Amino acid sequence: MKLKLHALCLIAAIMLVNLLAHGSNENDRKDTLNGNKILSLVDSALQQIKRVTVTCTPKVTPLIVPNVVKVGSFVKGQDSVIVFGDYIYVTIDNIAALKALSDSITQNKKDTMGDLILYINGNAMRDIGVLNFDVKEGKLVFLLDRHSKYLMKFHPEFPYLWSKIPVTVSAGFRNGTVFHTDPTAKPFFLKFVSRWAIVFSLLFVVSIVVIFVVLASTTNLIRIGDNKSPYSLALTQLSFWTIVVASSFIYIWIVTEEIPPITGSTLILISISALTTAGSRLVDIREKNKNGLVIPAISDSFLEDILQDELGYSVHRAQMFMWTVILGIIFVTSVIRFQQIPQLDESLLSLMGISSGAYVGLKTMENKKDPDPATPEVKNQGEVTTT
Numbered sequence: 001m002k003l004k005l006h007a008l009c010l011i012a013a014i015m016l017v018n019l020l021a022h023g024s025n026e027n028d029r030k031d032t033l034n035g036n037k038i039l040s041l042v043d044s045a046l047q048q049i050k051r052v053t054v055t056c057t058p059k060v061t062p063l064i065v066p067n068v069v070k071v072g073s074f075v076k077g078q079d080s081v082i083v084f085g086d087y088i089y090v091t092i093d094n095i096a097a098l099k100a101l102s103d104s105i106t107q108n109k110k111d112t113m114g115d116l117i118l119y120i121n122g123n124a125m126r127d128i129g130v131l132n133f134d135v136k137e138g139k140l141v142f143l144l145d146r147h148s149k150y151l152m153k154f155h156p157e158f159p160y161l162w163s164k165i166p167v168t169v170s171a172g173f174r175n176g177t178v179f180h181t182d183p184t185a186k187p188f189f190l191k192f193v194s195r196w197a198i199v200f201s202l203l204f205v206v207s208i209v210v211i212f213v214v215l216a217s218t219t220n221l222i223r224i225g226d227n228k229s230p231y232s233l234a235l236t237q238l239s240f241w242t243i244v245v246a247s248s249f250i251y252i253w254i255v256t257e258e259i260p261p262i263t264g265s266t267l268i269l270i271s272i273s274a275l276t277t278a279g280s281r282l283v284d285i286r287e288k289n290k291n292g293l294v295i296p297a298i299s300d301s302f303l304e305d306i307l308q309d310e311l312g313y314s315v316h317r318a319q320m321f322m323w324t325v326i327l328g329i330i331f332v333t334s335v336i337r338f339q340q341i342p343q344l345d346e347s348l349l350s351l352m353g354i355s356s357g358a359y360v361g362l363k364t365m366e367n368k369k370d371p372d373p374a375t376p377e378v379k380n381q382g383e384v385t386t387t
Contacts, residue, residue, distance in 0.1 A: 087144075093138065105173050121168050234273075244331055280359075314362075
C-alpha cells in the first residue's frame with residue numbers, strides 16, 4: 001500500500017510541474033519558486049519509494065542440488081556391477097535439499113518424488129522411475145527393467161553378450177535436473193546378462209541337444225521305420241523347431257527370471273512342422289497300401305537321407321531344409337538379442353508354409369519307378385513273383 005501511495009504522489013507532482021511550466025509569464029517568478037519546492041518534494045518521494053522497494057523485494061535463496069555419493073546393487077558381491085533386471089540404489093548426501101528441490105519443481109504436489117527418474121551416462125531413463133525412497137539412509141531405489149526402451153539403447157555398446165561397459169549412474173527429475181555424482185566414487189559397470197545365467201542356460205540347452213542327438217542316432221525317433229531305416233526330413237524339421245523353441249524358452253526363463261509368452265508366429269511354425277509330418281506320413285501309408293509291403297531301406301547318412309529321394313538329390317527337399325535352418329538362425333539370434341520369443345514376419349511364415357507344402361506335394365511323386373521286368377514284385381501275402 002505504501003508503494004502505491006508514493007507512486008500516486010509522484011504522478012501528481014509531475015502533472016503539477018507540467019501545469020506550472022505552461023503558465024503565464026506574469027507568474028514566472030512565483031512558478032519558479034513553486035517549482036523548486038515541488039522538485040524537492042518529488043526528490044524526497046523518489047528516495048522514499050526506493051527505500052520501500054528495497055524493503056519489499058524478497059531475498060531469493062538459490063536451491064541446492066544434492067550430490068550422489070554412492071551407487072550399488074542389492075546383489076551380494078556385485079556392488080560395482082549392475083545387470084539388466086537388477087534393483088539398484090542411488091544414495092544422496094542432502095535429503096533436505098532433495099525435498100526442497102522436489103517441491104520447487106513439482107509445485108508442492110502430494111507425490112513430490114514421483115518425478116524422480118534414473119540417469120545413466122547423462123541419459124534420462126524416462127520409463128524407469130523411483131520405486132522406493134529410504135529417508136533415513138537417503139537411498140533411491142530403481143529397477144533396471146529389461147523392457148525399458150531407453151535402457152535398450154545401451155545394447156549396441158556391448159561387444160559380446162557377457163561384456164560389461166563402464167557407466168555413470170545418477171538420479172534426477174524429468175525436467176532435466178540431474179544430481180551431481182561424486183568424481184572420487186569407484187567406477188561402475190553395466191552388464192546385459194549375468195555370467196551365471198549364461199552358464200546355466202547353456203548347460204540346459206547343451207543337455208537337451210546332446211540327449212536328442214543320442215536318441216536320434218540310436219533309436220527311430222526321426223527315422224521312417226526301425227533304428228536302421230533312413231532319416232525323415234519332416235520328422236527332422238518337427239524335432240528341430242521343438243528343440244529351438246524349448247531351448248529359447250528355458251534360456252529366457254533363466255536369464256530374465258520370467259516366463260516368456262509364446263508368440264503367434266511360434267505356434268504357426270510348430271503347426272507347419274506338425275502338418276508337414278502328418279502329410280508326409282499319409283503319403284507313405286498310401287504308397288505302402290497301394291504298392292504292397294515295402295521293405296525298409298538302410299540309411300546311408302543323415303544328409304543323404306533327408307536331401308535325396310529315389311532319383312537322387314531333390315530341389316524341394318533342399319529348399320525346405322535350407323529355409324528351416326535360416327529361420328532357425330533368425331529365431332535364435334532374436335532370442336539372444338532381445339531376451340524374448342520373437343514374432344516373425346508373416347512373409348517368412350508364408351515362405352516356410354509354401355516350402356513345406358511343396359515338399360508334401362512333390363513327395364507323392366517320389367518312389368515311383370517304371371516296373372523293371374527283372375525285379376521281383378512284393379505282394380501283401382509276402383509272395384515274391386517275377387513278371
